[in-house]
């Protein structure tokens with residue numbers, strides 16, 4: 001059978017949902033044709049391939065390419081100065097209420113051109129790609145004006161032109177209240193719903209809509225209005241929910257059939273049941289938990305027991321998670337959240353794809369999916385979770401291309 005490339009003598013962690021654990025195939029083969037997986041499975045069952053290129057993996061492990069389903073990668077400036085304020089005792093919320101935080105990054109983002117935003121995001125993307133990332137979600141949310149939100153989403157889309165990576169974009173205009181709407185949050189939500197979302201949808205700049213449902217963000221009622229506008233324009237939704245308090249955002253997200261609810265440290269039983277019922281994925285963000293020194297753990301055991309899919313992400317952003325390592329995210333998820341190795345690796349592959357609504361295309365090593373691979377110099381998959389600050393990536397393949 002003709003194919004473009006074949007990888008043999010590999011140990012596959014397929015993450016196929018119909019196989020136990022990581023879906024391991026000890027002596028495995030992956031074959032690609034036109035950027036798609038033609039075959040992934042035991043060498044013993046593989047057809048005889050006539051390949052344009054054959055690669056002996058010498059016993060190395062192959063996982064699906066890694067997926068980061070929640071980032072704020074595109075933004076101006078950084079918040080190292082606020083980090084120093086936090087070291088001196090100021091809380092994240094105090095800094096936000098004093099006009100710092102997201103609004104501080106907004107000023108830097110508004111001052112940057114689209115090309116400058118792209119140039120600033122590329123080193124962060126390259127750090128993730130170096131660890132085997134093949135798909136990334138990138139949110140807007142630091143422009144907070146129509147033109148600057150469009151500029152941010154165009155820069156996010158441009159990442160997928162500048163690198164061999166798949167980009168999912170998310171409109172997060174309801175991230176914070178911009179100064180020009182001080183004291184008029186409902187007026188800003190009108191602007192988000194009646195001007196921003198229509199313009200974003202008309203240009204096809206976003207694959208989903210998100211909001212920050214929080215005391216320092218937007219209320220449940222305001223979030224509902226954003227979700228209604230997203231639905232009117234055919235866009236799925238996600239939500240920053242129950243990060244610092246319980247506003248019951250996750251239950252609202254589930255009511256709208258959200259792809260995911262993210263953070264979830266303060267999630268309650270009602271929210272868990274609603275997410276399980278709706279099939280909404282939990283995206284857990286241990287980098288933000290660690291960096292803001294949160295003490296309330298997300299209810300991992302209850303989510304697990306309810307069968308809510310568990311995804312992981314860096315939440316790469318300048319304020320609460322300046323993190324550009326999915327491998328460190330894996331270690332944090334296991335060390336801080338006590339997730340298992342299998343859950344962690346599924347969290348940045350299959351379940352991350354689910355959180356983006358892209359499970360039919362990526363996230364597992366199965367025929368018909370994009371040939372996105374990460375090939376590792378490891379003896380066992382646990383080493384990807386166990387180590388901190390060590391990158392054992394041997395090779396990365398995106399749509400069949402190295």
Ligand code: DI6
Nearest residue numbers: 102212240288317318319320
């Ligand atoms: N929650 C977060 O942790 C980030 N956004 C959000 O809604 C923080 C963004 C920032 O502080 O820049």
Ligand code: FE
Nearest residue numbers: 072240315317
């Ligand atoms: Fe976030």
